[in-house]
Amino acid sequence: MSRWSPQPAPHELDGLILFDGVCVFCSRWVRFVIDHDPARRFSFVAIQSPAGRDLAERFGIDPDAPETNAVILDGRIWFKSDAALKVLAALPGAKAFGALMIAPRWVRNPAYDLIARNRYRIFGRTDACMIPSTEDQARFLS
Template structure:
């Protein structure tokens, strides 16, 4: 499978309202055009998950750096926000060890649908941001 080698790929929960809002904020803050995006539930998302050897039922954000490494949960979030302007609180929280940060991540992830709801299908990007999606 071919991936853009000069871009990092963020795999996200495409039906989660909170996740979609967050992806829109990342797109807005990605002024250096670092990232590409794909919903984990999509065919392309599942192909990437399989390619990197992860469980296809993963319920986490994933940051994949083609040819280099991948990160999940809080580690993925911290790697993402540390490359962007803003997101100050998350950058401060990155001082915590992954094991502790993942406790908070897991609690939030477990409750995100109850707090923010979910869509019946993955979001459809606007024409302006469609090029950022795989």
């Protein structure tokens, strides 16, 4: 089993997305999810927050150098391309992306890793985590 294979997470908040809060690309991903999640199924926690750091450490993610985002769905935590595709598959209008899960991780994750390794250089980095709008604040854990 790969370090980044899905793991049981039965006591974690369903629909929680762990993301790198200082990564511009990751923050845009969160904004995309918010904009396409009318059911408000997903909530968010930045890895730089105490709750995010704790979650990351419990599931083997280095909070000081995260290699992956993660999502908790149906009692499991998903990483890397699995996480992104699981989220997309749950969003109206993006469900077709879930079909990409048929491709094995060894095919999908190298592309994910390439973007993750270069995300700050390509998309930028901020000095502070994104600040959600007033209407979305309740969806963010700290």
